[in-house]
Amino acid sequence: MSTSSSPFDYWIRRCNNGLDSISVSGSKYAPFIVGHDVVGYLDRSFASEHLGRFPDVFSTDGDGSAVRLHERVEAVEDLEARSEIVQGVLRQLRDEGVITGWRDELYPVLTSFEQPPVLLIERAASVYFGIKAYGVHVNGYVRRADGTMDMWVARRSKSKPTWPNRLDHIVAGGQPHGISPTDNVVKECGEEAGIPESLAKKAVAVGAVSYCSEYEYGLKRDVLFCYDLELPEEFEPVVVDGEVETFYRMPIDEVIEVVKRRHEDHGDETYKDNCNLVVIDFLVRHGLIGPETPGYLAIVRSLRPAGELR
Numbered sequence: 001m002s003t004s005s006s007p008f009d010y011w012i013r014r015c016n017n018g019l020d021s022i023s024v025s026g027s028k029y030a031p032f033i034v035g036h037d038v039v040g041y042l043d044r045s046f047a048s049e050h051l052g053r054f055p056d057v058f059s060t061d062g063d064g065s066a067v068r069l070h071e072r073v074e075a076v077e078d079l080e081a082r083s084e085i086v087q088g089v090l091r092q093l094r095d096e097g098v099i100t101g102w103r104d105e106l107y108p109v110l111t112s113f114e115q116p117p118v119l120l121i122e123r124a125a126s127v128y129f130g131i132k133a134y135g136v137h138v139n140g141y142v143r144r145a146d147g148t149m150d151m152w153v154a155r156r157s158k159s160k161p162t163w164p165n166r167l168d169h170i171v172a173g174g175q176p177h178g179i180s181p182t183d184n185v186v187k188e189c190g191e192e193a194g195i196p197e198s199l200a201k202k203a204v205a206v207g208a209v210s211y212c213s214e215y216e217y218g219l220k221r222d223v224l225f226c227y228d229l230e231l232p233e234e235f236e237p238v239v240v241d242g243e244v245e246t247f248y249r250m251p252i253d254e255v256i257e258v259v260k261r262r263h264e265d266h267g268d269e270t271y272k273d274n275c276n277l278v279v280i281d282f283l284v285r286h287g288l289i290g291p292e293t294p295g296y297l298a299i300v301r302s303l304r305p306a307g308e309l310r
Helices: 009-015 019-023 044-049 079-095 123-129 181-193 252-260 263-269 273-285 296-302
Strands: 029-034 037-043 058-060 067-069 106-109 119-122 132-143 149-156 167-169 171-174 204-215 218-230 244-251
Touching: 009 204, 009 273, 009 296, 019 204, 029 044, 037 044, 037 123, 037 218, 044 058, 079 119, 079 123, 106 123, 119 123, 123 218, 132 167, 132 181, 132 273, 149 181, 149 252, 167 171, 167 273, 171 181, 181 218, 181 244, 204 273, 218 273, 244 252, 252 273, 273 296
Parallel strands: 029 067, 132 218
Antiparallel strands: 029 037, 058 067, 106 119, 132 149, 132 171, 149 167, 149 244, 204 218
C-alpha cells in the first residue's frame, strides 16, 4: 500500500500490517470458501491443528490451498441450522481455551455488506476465520462559538479484554447480525454513553474506513461505518455499562497531537488502534488535514485499501 512521510502514516501502516499476508501467493493463510466465494482467510496451522479435527464440518483441499465447509454442511439450506453446526465446533474450541473472548454475539459471514450472509459465527471467532467484519464508530464533537471544535474521548475500562485503558471514541461497537448500522449507533449511544435516543438519531453517516490487521491468531479485516454526532455545548456523556472508565472533552488540536503519538512511546495515552483511522478521516473531512499536509493523497487513499471496502 502507498505510504507517505506524514506522522499519521504510523497508524495507517499499523492497522494494515496484514494486507500483504493475503495478497502474496503461498502466504500462511488459506482462503476460507463457502460455495464458490472466498469469505475469509484461515491461518493454515490453525486450520490443520484445530479445524482438521472436525472433518465432518470442515474439509481441506488436497494441497491445503483452501478450507471449505463439508459438502454435507453446505447442503443445509437454512442459515441458522447451518450456522449451528459450525457453532458447535466453535463452542468446543472455546471450552478448550483455543478461542478466547467469547461474546455470545453472532457476526455475518458474507462476501460484501450488501449480500446476504452464508453463515453466522461467534464474534470472537471472526479474527480466526479472517472474515470481513463491520462496526460503527461515532465522532462525538462540540462546535464552540468561535468556530473551533472539541471532541469527546472515552478511556476504556481497565477490565476490558481488548485494548484496556486505551483512548476510544465516545461510542463505538461491532456490527452484529440482525440490526442496521444506524439502529446500532442509537443502541450503542444509550448503552455506552447515556446519549438519549432523540440526540443519538442526529448522528450523520459520513462514510467508512477499512483495514486489515494481522494478529498472532489471525486477520482482523474490518470496515468501520463512520458517524459524526454534533453534541450540544451543555451535554456530558455518562458511564453506563462499565466498558468506559471516564470521558474527556478534548480540544481538537489536542486530539490531533494524540493521533500523532506512537504507541511504543505513549502507551495508554494513545487511541485504540483502529480509532485513529476514524479520527484521521474526521480530520480530513473537516479540513484539519488538508492538501498541504505531507502525503495528503496517500493518507486519503490508504484509509480505504483497494479491495477491502466491500
